[in-house]
Amino acid sequence: MKVESKNIIIDPGLAEEIKKRSGENVFLCYQCKKCAAGCPNRKFMDASPTELMRKVQLGMTDDAMKDNTIWYCLSCQTCTARCPQDIDIAHVVDTLRIIVQEKGVKADTKNSRLFNMIWMKMLRFTGRIYEVALTGMLNTFTGKPFKDMDLGIKMIKSGKLKLFPSIKRTSEMMKMFKRAKKLKK
Ligand code: SF4
Ligand code: SF4
Structure with a gap:
C-alpha cells in the first residue's frame, strides 16, 4: 500500500520490486556504513549507498529515485565487496537505474x-x-x-x-x- 503525506511518498513495494528483479534483499542491510566508507564517489552524492539502502527499506521511493546517487555511482563494486551481509549494492543501484528509466522519473542529475x-x-x-x-x-x-x-x-x-x-x-x-x-x- 502506498502512503502519501505532504512531502514524502512511502512505497514498500520498491524493495520487493528490487528483490524480484535482482535477487538482492535490501532488508539484510543493518546500516553498518562499510559501503559508504569505501565509496569513491560518495562526496558527490546526495545520499551515500548506506542511506540509499535505508531509503529503499523504508519505501522512500521518490527520494531514492530522484537523488543523484544512482547516477553518480561508478559501478566500481567496492561497496559490494565490503558488505558483511553479502548484498550486491552495485546491482541494487543498477536495478534502480532501470526502474527509474522505465518510470520516466525526472531528476536533477547534471547530465x-x-x-x-x-x-x-x-x-x-x-x-x-x-x-x-x-x-x-x-x-x-x-x-x-x-x-x-x-x-x-x-x-x-x-x-x-x-x-x-x-x-x-x-x-x-x-x-x-x-x-x-x-x-x-
Ligand atoms: S559501486 Fe557505486 S555506490 Fe558502490 S562503492 Fe562504487 S561508486 Fe560507490
Ligand atoms: S555494507 Fe551492507 S550492511 Fe553495511 S550499510 Fe552497506 S549495505 Fe548495509
Whole structure:
C-alpha cells in the first residue's frame, strides 16, 4: 500500500520490486556504513549507498529515485565487496537505474543520465570505453563541444588518453546485450 503525506511518498513495494528483479534483499542491510566508507564517489552524492539502502527499506521511493546517487555511482563494486551481509549494492543501484528509466522519473542529475546512456551504447558497440569519443559526445550533446579541449590535447600528448580506440571483442559484447534483452522479455 502506498502512503502519501505532504512531502514524502512511502512505497514498500520498491524493495520487493528490487528483490524480484535482482535477487538482492535490501532488508539484510543493518546500516553498518562499510559501503559508504569505501565509496569513491560518495562526496558527490546526495545520499551515500548506506542511506540509499535505508531509503529503499523504508519505501522512500521518490527520494531514492530522484537523488543523484544512482547516477553518480561508478559501478566500481567496492561497496559490494565490503558488505558483511553479502548484498550486491552495485546491482541494487543498477536495478534502480532501470526502474527509474522505465518510470520516466525526472531528476536533477547534471547530465549523468546522458553520460550513462552514451557509456552503455559505446560499450555495446565497441566492447570498451573510448574516452575521447565519450567526452566529445557528452560535450556536444550538452552544448559545449569545445569544453576541456586544451586539457584533452595535453592528455593525448602525454599518453594519458588514446587518440584512437582499441576495440575489443565486439561480437561477444553484442551477443551479451542480445542475451540480456531476451532474458528481459
Ligand atoms: S559501486 Fe557505486 S555506490 Fe558502490 S562503492 Fe562504487 S561508486 Fe560507490
Ligand atoms: S555494507 Fe551492507 S550492511 Fe553495511 S550499510 Fe552497506 S549495505 Fe548495509
